[in-house]
Amino acid sequence: KNQVEQSPQSLIILEGKNCTLQCNYTVSPFSNLRWYKQDTGRGPVSLTIMTFSENTKSNGRYTATLDADTKQSSLHITASQLSDSASYICVVSRNRDDKIIFGKGTRLHILP
Amino acid sequence: GAGVSQTPSNKVTEKGKYVELRCDPISGHTALYWYRQSLGQGPEFLIYFQGTGAADDSGLPNDRFFAVRPEGSVSTLKIQRTERGDSAVYLCASSPRGDRATSGRSDTQYFGPGTRLTVL
Numbered sequence: 001k002n003q004v005e006q007s008p009q010s011l012i013i014l015e016g017k018n019c020t021l022q023c024n025y026t027v028s029p030f031s032n033l034r035w036y037k038q039d040t041g042r043g044p045v046s047l048t049i050m051t052f053s054e055n056t057k058s059n060g061r062y063t064a065t066l067d068a069d070t071k072q073s074s075l076h077i078t079a080s081q082l083s084d085s086a087s088y089i090c091v092v093s094r095n096r097d098d099k100i101i102f103g104k105g106t107r108l109h110i111l112p
Numbered sequence: 113g114a115g116v117s118q119t120p121s122n123k124v125t126e127k128g129k130y131v132e133l134r135c136d137p138i139s140g141h142t143a144l145y146w147y148r149q150s151l152g153q154g155p156e157f158l159i160y161f162q163g164t165g166a167a168d169d170s171g172l173p174n175d176r177f178f179a180v181r182p183e184g185s186v187s188t189l190k191i192q193r194t195e196r197g198d199s200a201v202y203l204c205a206s207s208p209r210g211d212r213a214t215s216g217r218s219d220t221q222y223f224g225p226g227t228r229l230t231v232l
Contacts, residue, residue: 034220041226042223042225042226043116043223044155046221049220089154091154102154102157104154105152105153
């Protein structure tokens, strides 16, 4: 079954700290994986995209990793800021028919 | 603005009524997607347009849901005989070419702010 599982469901950290969000998927055949950031009351915004051959991709303080063998991805946020408070959604595309499967997201709260 | 816009931002209706939700994609984007998002969940795919045609409508939950894109730009999601379970945020997204770009990577989807539908 093609699934995308994210953990933790929610996370609370202090401003300035680092954190890592996890995404495990069973989508096959794999095409690419994206991380989206969704602020409350807004639509998701793409942070990174990785294909099969890419292991890591950075976007400012956001660094995504991909292990296509174990079908795992992580999103690492460095020196968190209050504006990082949002939901982070992992999205995997299937190569056969370009179906896009969304994870449920990790809700991140940054405390001052 | 150059982003995806959706109207209305909020819609409250009574059970059994008909509603229309509008999406204005980014100019020139040929692909348009509709999603439904419930609280604490990721977006749930509803339908995907490539130009004027629905390339994939497998996510529409039942025949009360219908969407059109007659001129290949603006799209309208139509819900008949609304039910309380239809309450959710309806997101629209557009992308330049669609799911598959020449490099084999799916195009980035640009999302609108969503329409929050509440069925009383």
